[in-house]
Amino acid sequence: MCGDWDTRRKLAVLERMMIIRRFEERLVHLFEAGxxxxxxxxxxGQEATGAAVMEALLPGDKLATTHRNHGHVLARGxxxxxxxxxxxxxxxxxxxxxxxxxxxxxxxxxxLATSSIVGGCISLAxxxxxxxxxxxxxxxxxxxxGDGSLEEGISYESLNLAALWSLPxxxxxxxxxxxxxGSIGGGFPAAMSSVKDLTKIPDTFGIPVETVDGRxxxxxxxxxxxxxxxxxxxxxxxxxxxVTERWEGSKPLWPELPMGDTDMTxxxxxxxxxxxxxxxxxxxxxxxxxARQLLAEGxxxxxxxxxLDAETAGLIEAASQWAIDxxxxxxxxxxxxxxxxxxxx
Amino acid sequence: MxxxxxxxxxxxxxxxxxxxxxxxxxxxxxVFGIGPQRHQFEPLQAEFADRIYYPPISEASxxxxxxxxxxxxxxxxxxxxxxxFAYPALSSIANEIAxxxxxxxxxxxxxxxxxLNHGIVMGTGSQHSxxxxxxxxxxxxxxxxxxxxxxxxxxxxxxxxxxDNPTVIxxxxxxxxxxxxxxxxxxxxxxxxxxxxxxxxxVTLVATSLxxxxxLEAAEKLAADGIDVEVIDPRTLVPLDKESIxxxxxxxxxxxxxxEARLSxxxxxxxSAIVAEEGFKHLRAPIVRAAxxxxxxxxxxxxxxxxxxxxxxxMDAVYxxxx
Numbered sequence: 001m002c003g004d005w006d007t008r009r010k011l012a013v014l015e016r017m018m019i020i021r022r023f024e025e026r027l028v029h030l031f032e033a034g035x036x037x038x039x040x041x042x043x044x045g046q047e048a049t050g051a052a053v054m055e056a057l058l059p060g061d062k063l064a065t066t067h068r069n070h071g072h073v074l075a076r077g078x079x080x081x082x083x084x085x086x087x088x089x090x091x092x093x094x095x096x097x098x099x100x101x102x103x104x105x106x107x108x109x110x111x112l113a114t115s116s117i118v119g120g121c122i123s124l125a126x127x128x129x130x131x132x133x134x135x136x137x138x139x140x141x142x143x144x145x146g147d148g149s150l151e152e153g154i155s156y157e158s159l160n161l162a163a164l165w166s167l168p169x170x171x172x173x174x175x176x177x178x179x180x181x182g183s184i185g186g187g188f189p190a191a192m193s194s195v196k197d198l199t200k201i202p203d204t205f206g207i208p209v210e211t212v213d214g215r216x217x218x219x220x221x222x223x224x225x226x227x228x229x230x231x232x233x234x235x236x237x238x239x240x241x242x243v244t245e246r247w248e249g250s251k252p253l254w255p256e257l258p259m260g261d262t263d264m265t266x267x268x269x270x271x272x273x274x275x276x277x278x279x280x281x282x283x284x285x286x287x288x289x290x291a292r293q294l295l296a297e298g299x300x301x302x303x304x305x306x307x308l309d310a311e312t313a314g315l316i317e318a319a320s321q322w323a324i325d326x327x328x329x330x331x332x333x334x335x336x337x338x339x340x341x342x343x344x345x
Numbered sequence: 346m347x348x349x350x351x352x353x354x355x356x357x358x359x360x361x362x363x364x365x366x367x368x369x370x371x372x373x374x375x376v377f378g379i380g381p382q383r384h385q386f387e388p389l390q391a392e393f394a395d396r397i398y399y400p401p402i403s404e405a406s407x408x409x410x411x412x413x414x415x416x417x418x419x420x421x422x423x424x425x426x427x428x429x430f431a432y433p434a435l436s437s438i439a440n441e442i443a444x445x446x447x448x449x450x451x452x453x454x455x456x457x458x459x460x461l462n463h464g465i466v467m468g469t470g471s472q473h474s475x476x477x478x479x480x481x482x483x484x485x486x487x488x489x490x491x492x493x494x495x496x497x498x499x500x501x502x503x504x505x506x507x508x509d510n511p512t513v514i515x516x517x518x519x520x521x522x523x524x525x526x527x528x529x530x531x532x533x534x535x536x537x538x539x540x541x542x543x544x545x546x547x548v549t550l551v552a553t554s555l556x557x558x559x560x561l562e563a564a565e566k567l568a569a570d571g572i573d574v575e576v577i578d579p580r581t582l583v584p585l586d587k588e589s590i591x592x593x594x595x596x597x598x599x600x601x602x603x604x605e606a607r608l609s610x611x612x613x614x615x616x617s618a619i620v621a622e623e624g625f626k627h628l629r630a631p632i633v634r635a636a637x638x639x640x641x642x643x644x645x646x647x648x649x650x651x652x653x654x655x656x657x658x659x660m661d662a663v664y665x666x667x668x
Contacts, residue, residue, distance in 0.1 A: 062417060096450030103448040112416045113445030113453045120441055123406045127413020134370070134419065141413075154436070157406030164401065337451040338485050340509040 043071030045247030119152030373424025500534030
């Protein structure tokens with residue numbers, strides 16, 4: 001996709017980020033209400049990366065994501081109701097309730113099976129790149145993964161394979177480790193690597209790499225576009241590191257909403273930031289940053305943002321209600337899909 | 346029908362697959378092993394050079410790579426080689442390949458074949474003598490194929506390549522050079538259909554892979570002793586032709602299972618459990634398992650002979666089930 005960003009496209013990206021935010025805030029409430037039980041992982045704070053990378057892709061491209069997948073699947077355009085229903089393990093979910101939060105995938109949008117084994121998506125996306133290159137087209141495969149994936153051996157093997165065979169794979173490393181407290185601090189495990197500059201890893205394999213601010217839509221889009229163009233031109237893999245602060249609610253082992261549901265009027269009204277969260281509101285929240293940018297350049301008004309917010313709230317409310325009302329798959333289907341039925345094969 | 350060895354039977358299947366499907370790809374090193382049959386791969390290599398990939402020594406990642414490609418419509422034949430080399434790839438096989446269709450709610454297929462050389466093959470010691478069929482039998486989502494001869498290899502491999510499910514084929518390292526009457530034309534052997542290798546009325550003897558020939562040898566010797574043994578080769582473990590085994594046991598009332606996989610939670614154990622559960626009323630004696638003991642394999646020849654199924658051990662098992 002070219003770099004021409006009209007108002008419509010900017011609004012679409014802002015809307016996508018808001019959908020992810022409201023979707024995940026709702027998810028926390030649904031978990032607290034007992035609508036699903038699984039350990040889950042939120043994308044809050046990283047929405048700009050997913051939304052911007054998708055703008056650099058085309059239909060026909062393949063994607064692989066991780067346990068932290070909700071944002072990627074929604075950013076690519078999945079139906080929020082079907083995605084939510086999957087996380088709630090409902091029959092109407094994207095994967096019939098068999099995958100849940102850890103294996104959410106929308107194959108119609110190009111997603112491979114979602115692996116929640118750290119590093120798995122890197123290897124699978126590399127395989128998709130192999131198939132795409134052999135297919136003779138110019139499609140690319142994209143792997144979204146966290147910095148922790150670079151602690152797994154399979155990631156290094158996969159980078160080697162992609163470089164060796166010149167595969168069109170865009171590796172998007174979402175380094176959300178800034179400010180993470182880690183297991184020792186009683187929170188979610190944080191990255192443990194002796195490599196302090198992760199770009200040295202792809203660089204070792206001769207894979208071009210850029211580091212960008214993962215909160216900055218334009219910066220991520222620019223780097224992703226260059227990486228995608230490199231792959232489409234048949235030059236082999238490319239690597240982007242998108243750095244974000246670990247959002248406060250993702251520091252504990254189980255997600256929380258320490259600031260409650262996001263109040264979108266705080267984009268322009270800074271009277272209630274409070275000292276503890278001031279940095280988040282001013283410098284970290286990617287939705288706030290992008291909305292302020294669009295306000296400053298006159299693309300949108302505060303009223304536009306409020307209207308978009310209300311619209312998004314309505315969408316998520318409807319999706320949520322539909323998902324809650326959907327039935328769970330019955331016990332007698334527990335063994336379906338172990339093998340492809342013969343008539344299909 | 347011509348006398349054909351196991352590798353030429355495989356080569357026939359590869360040629361057809363290359364011709365039929367532009368997305369068919371072979372990936373692996375030493376597909377026909379490191380013995381004299383390795384040269385039989387050279388014509389294929391020359392003819393299909395651009396569709397045969399020699400991966401780096403990275404089993405975990407190239408196995409998952411094959412899976413990712415399969416999810417995008419490629420038909421991958423992956424030769425990992427010595428079966429224990431699949432252990433570094435176990436996460437890719439068990440976590441990614443075996444579960445993708447299931448966890449995607451039936452939306453993503455992984456049509457690929459993983460080919461492994463299993464078994465005790467002469468002095469290779471603990472890390473090159475494994476028969477890990479039970480590990481994969483306990484990994485639902487995989488079809489498991491154990492050809493015992495060139496004829497079966499040709500028909501079963503063709504079925505495996507055409508299957509939309511991930512399939513693991515276990516070829517015993519000592520089968521590569523074995524010869525058999527094999528039709529020139531292509532054919533498919535359906536999964537889940539056992540072969541009755543030898544009819545008999547006194548004892549049912551189930552064996553797989555290389556052990557089938559060992560079992561047949563034992564059966565011949567027992568015949569000289571007036572004991573009539575029925576030898577059944579399931580040919581695929583998943584799906585398993587339970588009916589053929591159970592109906593044979595219904596006839597003989599006695600069951601011996603001989604297999605190179607280990608005793609605990611092994612092939613012999615699972616078949617034994619199935620028959621105990623579903624065919625108990627037919628049994629006139631306790632089931633006897635002649636399987637590999639629960640130990641790593643020593644490199645010493647006498648030690649190897651002590652742990653692998655031999656005609657003598659199988660005959661002892663048959664005498665035991667008869668008494």
